[in-house]
């Protein structure tokens with residue numbers, strides 16, 4: 001693709017506009033399809049956070065030239081591969097003998113297989129029908145991630161690599177993961193990149209790579225998932241596959257349709273890495289701006305309390321998402337995801353900083369800090385919520401025992417599942 005190419009963006013089968021990129025000038029553009037703007041529905045697909053405006057003029061963006069947004073508006077950067085996806089992307093390009101790729105070309109590969117409902121065309125073609133063999137996927141991944149010294153890149157199993165490329169590059173995040181769809185009737189598993197019908201359960205699977213000296217991250221995440229459920233936090237149904245991989249149903253594939261989903265970062269352009277805009281206050285403000293139902297403000301408060309008490313410090317802005325309701329033209333908070341003990345429980349971390357600050361603090365959060373937020377965003381009965389979440393703490397350790405997490409790992413986490421100051 002030339003340095004100033006354009007790509008079309010579609011949503012729910014409608015062409016909404018075109019993204020352009022001038023790689024030399026490090027500047028992107030977006031222009032709405034004027035016919036799309038004339039519609040009286042789908043008006044709030046990109047809420048007015050000051051980035052994409054509802055105008056048929058060409059809009060230029062030079063402020064997103066960084067690692068998180070790769071030059072393009074955050075709403076579309078959300079569709080790009082993240083850390084894990086980029087490693088796979090690179091391995092696949094290396095395998096093809098190609099050494100670089102433009103950001104719009106990456107979107108052309110995302111095509112209609114991205115998370116959420118945004119689609120990009122013209123698409124780069126990839127072979128369609130392939131079966132999924134989980135152990136083959138994992139073996140290939142180990143080679144790609146350098147966990148296993150064996151074949152050279154050129155000898156990598158080409159079919160397995162394409163498979164991983166198709167189902168392993170769309171979902172964001174740093175950990176190895178793939179998308180699969182499981183037939184509701186016969187349990188048959190197929191690639192989860194294109195399928196969204198009601199005949200299947202659509203899962204995002206975080207893979208246990210059996211790394212040397214590792215701890216069972218995915219089992220721990222499953223135990224956290226159960227603990228959140230116990231606390232009444234909204235989560236997607238999840239399960240362990242082969243007793244060790246964490247499979248969670250996708251909230252962007254529901255009711256036999258793609259759901260338009262954006263992360264807090266994708267909606268606002270707040271970079272999730274630096275501390276600058278990373279605060280719970282901002283997240284609550286975003287909820288108010290999006291006019292999510294007030295019960296969801298209470299839900300977010302409970303999630304924040306849970307993250308503090310159960311020691312999940314990796315609660316960054318890409319770990320919170322919102323789902324668009326196409327019929328009502330409204331937004332709501334997505335179910336909670338990526339909530340776990342994110343640090344190595346076998347290492348000694350003293351007062352780790354959390355990604356999102358609370359009342360200006362990133363560690364040693366007190367009861368008073370939580371209450372301050374509750375007051376600012378009119379959360380009812382915050383003390384009751386804190387007590388409820390705290391009273392269920394012991395349940396997490398029981399889950400660890402139930403799912404065979406070693407005492408050492410359980411104790412490492414247990415020590416940091418804190419009472420508030």
Ligand SMILES: Nc1ncnc2c1ncn2[C@@H]1O[C@H](COP(=O)(O)OP(=O)(O)OP(=O)(O)O)[C@@H](O)[C@H]1O
Pocket residue numbers: 115171172173174175176204236248249250251252263314318319321337338
């Ligand atoms: N159940 C789900 N349904 C739809 N999308 C999901 C779901 N769970 C996660 N995602 C999306 O996939 C991305 C990656 O998932 P997740 O955050 O669990 O991975 P991770 O590798 O642990 O991330 P991190 O780099 O934050 O540690 C999320 O940012 C979110 O956009």
Ligand SMILES: [Mg+2]
Pocket residue numbers: 172173174318319338
């Ligand atoms: Mg994440």
